[in-house]
Amino acid sequence: MEIYKENKLKVYNSLSKQKEDFKTITDGYVGMYVCGPTVYSNAHLGNVRTFMFFDVVYRYLLHLGYKVRYVRNITDAGHLENDADEGEDRIAKKARLEQIEPMEVVQRYTVDFHDVLKNYNFLPPSIEPTATGHIVEQIEMIKEIIEKGFAYEVNGSVYFDVLEYNKKEHYGILSGRKVEDLIHNTRSLDGQSDKKNPQDFALWKKADERHIMRWPSPWSDGFPGWHLECSVMSTKYLGEQFDIHGGGMDLKFPHHECEIAQSKTCSGKTPVNYWMHTNMLLLNSQKMAKSTGNFILPNEILSGKNNILPKAFSASVVRFFNMQANYRSILDFSGEALEASEKGHAKLMEAVNFLEKIEAGKTSTFDVQKWKKDCYAAMNDDFNTPMLIAHLFEAVKVINQIKEQKASLTADDLAELKTTIKALVFDVLGLMNENSQDNSEKIKGVVELLIKLRKEARENKDWALSDQIRDELIALGIQLKDGKEGTTFSVN
Ligand code: AMP
Ligand code: ZN
DSSP: OOGGGTOOOEEEETTTTEEEEOOOSBTTEEEEEEOOOBTTSOOOHHHHHHHHHHHHHHHHHHHTTOEEEEEEOBBOSOOBSSTTSOSOBHHHHHHHHHTSOHHHHHHHHHHHHHHHHHHTTOOOOSBOOBSGGGHHHHHHHHHHHHHTTSEEEETTEEEEOHHHHHHHSOTTTTTOOOGGGGGGSOOGGGTOOOOSSTTOEEEEEEOOTTOOOOBOOSSOSEEEOHHHHHHHHHHHHHOSSEEEEEEEGGGIIIIIHHHHHHHHHHHSSOOEEEEEEEOOEEETTEEOBTTTTBOOOHHHHHHOOSSSOSSOOOHHHHHHHHHTSOTTSOEEEOHHHHHHHHHHHHHHHHHHHHHTTOOOOSSOSSOHHHHHHHHHHHHHBTOOHHHHHHHHHHHHHHHHHHHTTSOOOOHHHHHHHHHHHHIIIIIISOOOSOOHHHHHHHHHHHHHHHHHHHHHHHHTTOHHHHHHHHHHHHHTTEEEEEETTEEEEEEO
16 A cells, blocks of 8 residues: 555655655655664664664555665674774674684674564564675775775775865765864874875775785775775665665764765765664663673563663563654663553553454544544654654553443444554554563463472472473473472573
């Protein structure tokens, strides 16, 4: 169903810094590129906030009837420890520290990333290309940039000439930074840099003898600069110009600024029509980040094995928590906030489930059509998920009133409410109709019953049965521990 025609979507464009009408390059088609993870460690919940928002963008565009090609890359080479083209490659460093192959690092954290995405109900992107799978294309793009006069080689490394580019174009167009002020972001003071100007950034770096991730090129055995892969892969799969490019706000500079410069140099065209940036997830009022150790892993939230939260929470509750905030606002993560989300989530799911039991009345006491319009208007207003949730709770209120026989809906309105609420809750927000709280309570009840039966078996000296209960629970990952106070259990 092509409902995008009657839904006038507005998107906040980080480039123009205002909400703009969303017009696709090709009618009915959307090309969207989102910078993916650097797979040198587990993705933390901050990373997941960004990816989850774009998952909802993807879901909503599909829901509106667009055909979407969603490209989200895997950075498996070239991302150095700092943004000034210095330091070790993050993946190579991890490989060195753990004495394993870089591709083992890549495999381990790619698998973990996919596991998280599956647990959190993400739709897979249309294409998930890797940097190492596109070395040839990256070398070709560097050649093109050199030919056009915007890059130079020094000692086997190639740098983009920012000052030269800025004579003709505007370097800083996205981030608002001025070329003159950009000198700080460099370590050239220690005399190590080959760059003509400190603002320049690497397109190709010559690998020193210790660097294991290296490829032959016309300039040296080396590796591509981090910004290059996204220009190359977005152009390859979405064309020289495409609709949406997304990432976290911290990628605006230098990463996205450099992407624009590279792509524009080659095609002469503005590569992206709508730049979208998510704000940061905070923990203890600081940005959640791997480098500072201030983070929680998404799977640790599900297992409850962490030092931050009082208990485990379900993936759907965490999704709901994320969607309760506007993506352009910072979001503070805490146990209290998750507990509040858990209550809201349970209320919403209870109402959605109760919908099935409602019988139609003769009249409607609630304007379902207007409510539906309000829900879509919220999403059409730059994917305003907290506003959508507020409208969903108007429906929850009505459903609860119907429960108490204080409201009613006609058969048509009831059907419309059911279809709309389910589409928005499950298809668009990606929430899941499960309540891990309920399940864990149920599991607890069942295990406690088995503990009781095992105790009775032991009292009757039925050792075979008592051992069978213990062993079969172990096989399920449930460990019984006999102590003075009785038997307790833990789930692995
Ligand atoms: P990385 O793997 O470091 O390249 O990050 C993957 C994505 O997560 C990027 O789009 C980052 O901007 C985003 N990101 C990193 N930290 C946070 C955070 N604390 N909150 C939200 N997004 C983040
Ligand atoms: Zn990128």
